[in-house]
Amino acid sequence: MSFVDKDLLSIQEARILMESARDARNTMLTFPQERLDLIVDVLAAAAKEIAEELAVMSAEETGYGRFQDKYVKNRFVCDYLPKRLKAMKCVGFLNENTQLKTMDVGVPVGVLVALAPPVSPVSTALYNVLVAVKSGNPIVIAPHERARKVTGKLLDRLLEAGKCYGLPEGAIGYLKTVTRPGALELIHHPAAAMIINTGVPELSSEASKSGKPYIYGGTGNGPVFIERTADVRKAVEDIIASRTFDYGIVSAAEQYMVVDSLIAAEVKAEMLRNGAYFMNEEEEKKLIDLLNLTSGKADTEIMGRPAEELAKRAGFMVPNTTTVLVSEQKYISDRNPFAKELLCPVLAYYIENDWMHACEKCMSLLVNESHGHTLVIHSRDEEVIGQFALKKPVGRVLVNTPATLGSMGATTNLFPAMTLGSITAGAGITADNVSPMNFIYIRKVGYGVRGVQEFLGSVEKTSSGYAKAPETIRNNALETNKVNAFETSKGMEDARDLLKQILQALSKELD
Numbered sequence: 001m002s003f004v005d006k007d008l009l010s011i012q013e014a015r016i017l018m019e020s021a022r023d024a025r026n027t028m029l030t031f032p033q034e035r036l037d038l039i040v041d042v043l044a045a046a047a048k049e050i051a052e053e054l055a056v057m058s059a060e061e062t063g064y065g066r067f068q069d070k071y072v073k074n075r076f077v078c079d080y081l082p083k084r085l086k087a088m089k090c091v092g093f094l095n096e097n098t099q100l101k102t103m104d105v106g107v108p109v110g111v112l113v114a115l116a117p118p119v120s121p122v123s124t125a126l127y128n129v130l131v132a133v134k135s136g137n138p139i140v141i142a143p144h145e146r147a148r149k150v151t152g153k154l155l156d157r158l159l160e161a162g163k164c165y166g167l168p169e170g171a172i173g174y175l176k177t178v179t180r181p182g183a184l185e186l187i188h189h190p191a192a193a194m195i196i197n198t199g200v201p202e203l204s205s206e207a208s209k210s211g212k213p214y215i216y217g218g219t220g221n222g223p224v225f226i227e228r229t230a231d232v233r234k235a236v237e238d239i240i241a242s243r244t245f246d247y248g249i250v251s252a253a254e255q256y257m258v259v260d261s262l263i264a265a266e267v268k269a270e271m272l273r274n275g276a277y278f279m280n281e282e283e284e285k286k287l288i289d290l291l292n293l294t295s296g297k298a299d300t301e302i303m304g305r306p307a308e309e310l311a312k313r314a315g316f317m318v319p320n321t322t323t324v325l326v327s328e329q330k331y332i333s334d335r336n337p338f339a340k341e342l343l344c345p346v347l348a349y350y351i352e353n354d355w356m357h358a359c360e361k362c363m364s365l366l367v368n369e370s371h372g373h374t375l376v377i378h379s380r381d382e383e384v385i386g387q388f389a390l391k392k393p394v395g396r397v398l399v400n401t402p403a404t405l406g407s408m409g410a411t412t413n414l415f416p417a418m419t420l421g422s423i424t425a426g427a428g429i430t431a432d433n434v435s436p437m438n439f440i441y442i443r444k445v446g447y448g449v450r451g452v453q454e455f456l457g458s459v460e461k462t463s464s465g466y467a468k469a470p471e472t473i474r475n476n477a478l479e480t481n482k483v484n485a486f487e488t489s490k491g492m493e494d495a496r497d498l499l500k501q502i503l504q505a506l507s508k509e510l511d
Contacts, residue, residue, distance in 0.1 A: 006177055006179050007179050007180075007181040007182070008181075009177045010175060010177040010178065010179040010181055010182025010183075010185070011181050011182055011185045013175060013176065013177050013182060014140075014175060014182045014183075014185035014186045014189065015185060015189065017140045017170070017173040017174075017175070017186070018111065018140060018185075018186060018189040018191040018192065019170075019191065020169060020170030020173060021111040021138040021139070021140050021170045021171070021173055021191060022111055022138075022170075022191040023168070023169075023170055024138040024168040024169065024170035024171040025108070025110055025111060025137070025138050027168040027171075028108065028136050028137070028138060028168065028171060029108065029136065031091075031136060032091070032092060033089055033090065033091050033092055035166070036090075036091065036133055036134055036135075036136055037085070037086065037134070038165060039133055039162055039165050039166070039167050040082060040085060040130055040133050040134050041082055042161050042162065042164070042165050043126075043129060043130060043133065043158050043161055043162055044077075044078050044079075044081070044082045044126075044130060045078075045161075046157050046158060046160070046161035047074070047077075047078050047126050047154065047157065047158065048075070048078035048079070049157075050153075050154075050157060051071060051074040051075055051078055051122075052071050052074075054070075054074060054122045054150055054153065054154055055067045055068070055070035055071035055073075055074050055122065056071075057149070057150045057153065058070050058121055058122050058147065058150045061146070061147055061148075061149055061150050062118045062119070062121065062146050062147050062150075062304075063146075063301075063304070064118060064119055064246075064247070064249050064303055064304030064343075065119070065246035065247050065249045065304040066246055066247055069245050069246035069247075070120070070122065070123070070246060073120060073122075073123035073246070073408075073418070074122050074123050074126070076123070076408070076410060076416065077123045077126050077127045077130070077416075077418065078126070080409075080410070080416050081127065081130060081416045082130070084409075084415065084416050085130065085131070085134050085436065088134065088435075088436060088437070089106065090106050090108075090134055090135040090136065090436045090437065090439075090440050091106045091107070091108060091135065091136045091440065092105065092106060093105055094106045094442070100449075101446070101447035101449055102444065102445060102446050102447070103444075103445035104442050104443070104444065104445070105442070105443040105444075105445060106135075106440045106441075106442060106443075107440055107441050107442075107443050108135055108136035108137045108439065108440055109135075109137060109193045109194055109213070109439055109440060109441055110137065110191070110192075110193025110194070111137065111138050111139070111140065111191045111192055111193050112128070112132050112137050112138070112139040112140070112192075112193065112194050112195075112196060112439060113139075113140050113141075113142070113186045113187055113189075113192045113194070113195050113196070113212075114128040114132075114139055114140070114141045114142070114195075114196040114197075114198070115141075115142050115183065115195070115196065115197045115198065115200040115203055115207070116128070116141055116142065116143050116144055116147065116151055116198065116200070117144055117147075117198050117199030117200055118144040118145075118146040118147045118199075119199055119246075119249045119250070119251075119303070119304065119343065120198075120199070120246075120249070120250070120418060121143065121144060121147035121150055121151045121154075122150060122151070122154050123418050124198050124199070124418045124419065125141055125143070125151050125154055125155065125174075126154060126158075127417065127418035127419065128141065128196060128198075128418075128419070129141075129155070129158055129172055131434070131435060131436045131439065132436075132439060133162075133167070133171070133172075134436040135436035135437075135439040135440050136440070137193075137439050138168075138170060138171040138172070138173070139171070139172060139173070140173040140174065140175075140186055141155065141172075141173070141174040141175070142174070142175050142178070142182070142183040142186055143174055143175060143178055144178070144200065145178045145179075148178045151174065152174065152176065155172060155174045158172055159172050180203075183203060184203075184206055187203070187206055187207055187210050187212070188206075188210055192210070192212055193212065193213070194212055194213045194214070194215070194439065195207045195210060195212050195213070195214045195215070196215045196419060196434070197214070197215065197216050197217060197428075198217045198418065198419045199217055199251060201219070204216060208428075213429050214428055214429060215419065215421055215428050215429060215430060215434055215438065216421070216422060216428035217251060217373075217419055217420055217421070217422060219251070219341050219373060219422070220250070220251025220252050220253065220341065220373040220374060220420075220422075221251060221252075221253060221254070221255035221256075221341045221342060221343070221373075222252075222254065222255065222256070222365070222366060222373050222374045222375050222376070222394065222403070223254070223255070223256040223257075223258055223361075223362045223365045223366065223375060223376070224239055224254040224256070224257055224258070224375075224376035224377070224378070224403065225258045225259075225260075225355070225358045225359075225362055225375075225376070225377045225378070225379075225388070226257065226258070226259045226260060226263065226267055226378045226379075227260050227355050227358070227377065227378065227379035227381060227384055228260040228262045228263050228355075229379050229380040229381045229384075230263070230378035230379050230380065230400075231378070231380070231400070232263055232266050232267055232270055233270055234378075234400070235267075235378035235400070236267060236270040236271055236273075236274055237270075237274060238378070238400075238401060238402040239254050239257065239347075239376075239402065240271075240274040240275065240276065240323050240324060241402050241404075241405075242254055242402030242403045242404040242405065242406075243255075243323075243324050243345050243347060243404075244307075244323050244324060244345050245402075245404045245405070246304065246404075247304045247305055247306055247344060247345055248304065248324075248342070248343055248344045248345040248346070249303060249304035249343045249344075250343075250404045251341075251343070251373060251420070252373060252374045252403045252404055252406075252407035252408070252420060253403055253404045254347070254376055254402075254403045255338075255341070255342060255346070255347065255348065256338075256347070256348045256349075256350065256362075256365050257326075257347055257348070257349045257350065258350045258351075258352055258358045258361050258362055258365075259349070259350065259351050259352070259358075260351075260352065260353075260354065260355065260358065261351050261352065261353050261354075264351045271326065274323060275319075275321050275322055275323030275324070276322075276323060276324050276326050276347070277307065277311070277318045277319070277322045277324070277325055277326060278326045278328060278349075279316075279325055279326065279327055282316075283311075283314070283316045284327050286314040286315045286316055287310065287311070287314045287325065287327075287346070289314065290302060290310065290313055290314040290315075291342065302344055303343040303344055304343060304344060305344055306345065307322045307323060307324055307325050307344075307345045307346075308320055308322050310325060310344060310345070310346070311325060323345065324345040324346065324347050325345065325346045325347070326346075326347045326348075326349050327346070327347070327348050327349065328349045329348045329349060329350055330350070355379075355381075355384045355387075359387065359388065359391065359392075362375060362388075362392065363391070363392065363393075366392065366393055366394060373394065373395055373396075373420065373422045374394060374395065374396050374397075374398060374403055374407050374420070375388065375392050375394045375396075375397050375398070376397075376398045376399075376401070376402075376403045376406070377397065377398075377399055377400075378399075378400055379399070379400070385399055394431075395420060395421055395422045395431035395432075396414065396420070396431070396433070398412065407420055407433075408420070408433075409433060414433045415432070415433040415434075415435045416433075417432075417433035417434050417435060419433075419434040420432075420433055420434070421433070421434055421438075
């Protein structure tokens with residue numbers, strides 16, 4: 001019986017994929033934007049045909065989330081993203097300023113390596129492929145072991161569709177033998193031009209040390225503040241819809257609610273009306289035991305599970321209409337498990353006296369765990385909104401919208417992205433909603449508009465090497481030199497006097 005070393009096989013596979021992608025890049029560099037756009041449309045249409053099947057398969061294979069919500073994300077990438085991409089120019093001549101006589105040329109950065117997450121494997125992988133092709137870059141994807149089959153099915157379909165329209169072999173690749181050493185080989189391979197990490201924190205350190213430009217999604221589940229002027233009913237509906245979407249698996253979803261004390265009673269009543277269940281102390285302890293956060297890491301088996309199932313597994317019962325489990329908190333502590341990223345429908349709930357105290361609370365929550373991914377504020381007060389936008393260390397501030405859908409550009413006009421940068425986490429090169437423009441560099445073209453003599457002036461060199469400047473400038477320079485010489489001379493005299501004093505003091509000490 002022969003034994004196959006999966007790690008070695010994965011490493012070899014990674015090398016072949018990267019070399020093939022490097023060859024594909026040379027071909028793709030000859031493609032005009034129009035041809036790349038055609039291929040993007042073909043790939044999106046191919047994925048759309050199996051979008052629902054992939055959503056079901058994704059939920060079954062990973063055990064995370066609701067297939068209905070995964071289907072929404074898949075269709076969002078298939079339908080809405082291509083429409084936004086259509087008007088974008090990424091390669092070739094981007095713009096020309098005839099007055100200044102300058103031009104910008106978009107150039108693909110090279111082979112992209114994408115680390116795909118288990119929580120949204122189809123929508124993220126599809127999104128990465130579409131923006132890579134749009135910007136003229138080949139891409140190699142490292143699927144997550146937990147989503148290996150569904151990611152492979154998607155990418156096989158894209159490979160088939162792209163080949164029919166002239167996409168070169170190697171332009172889309174993925175690891176079939178999924179191992180950590182194989183993923184690391186992709187990251188560190190000389191052909192890799194940029195690393196994209198969406199929701200694979202265990203490889204963040206390796207990617208950041210690779211020496212390659214690195215885009216990192218960061219740690220999500222940030223705070224939401226409901227300010228006293230907010231539309232309370234809409235705010236609560238948005239938060240519940242966002243936190244329960246795909247059973248809380250999306251990193252941008254709200255995890256901490258900070259409520260103005262003036263409207264706290266109204267907010268709580270609205271929360272109860274929307275299926276929120278406020279746990280007592282005993283129930284909280286049981287849920288904490290289930291979450292198993294004593295090691296500082298959440299149990300991955302409780303991620304993306306409905307609230308009723310979480311409560312049942314923890315050992316207490318809730319109504320079958322329960323949407324989210326809520327823990328009322330007063331303090332932020334490293335020992336508080338609800339202050340860790342929980343990719344499930346659980347909310348920590350804080351009450352503050354005014355927006356200034358809420359501002360401080362949100363800042364503490366961001367610094368404590370969520371590393372500046374996303375912040376939401378519900379308010380009608382533009383001054384307060386402005387203060388939050390100016391002061392919070394986050395990649396994006398969302399206003400009066402659900403975080404999950406607003407962050408990805410579904411309920412806002414942010415770029416429709418499944419990879420959300422989080423530079424405030426101390427890793428990555430951008431905090432953008434990542435777009436094809438993150439995968440090109442701009443080559444600048446400038447025409448000469450002034451002659452050498454016009455710029456330098458009629459400056460002639462003397463035999464000593466000094467320029468014969470106009471009389472006034474020459475005289476000013478001479479005066480400056482005199483002053484500098486005087487100050488230098490005086491400085492040297494002062495230094496000599498100080499040295500004498502030090503030597504005299506040392507001599508006395510020795511005596």
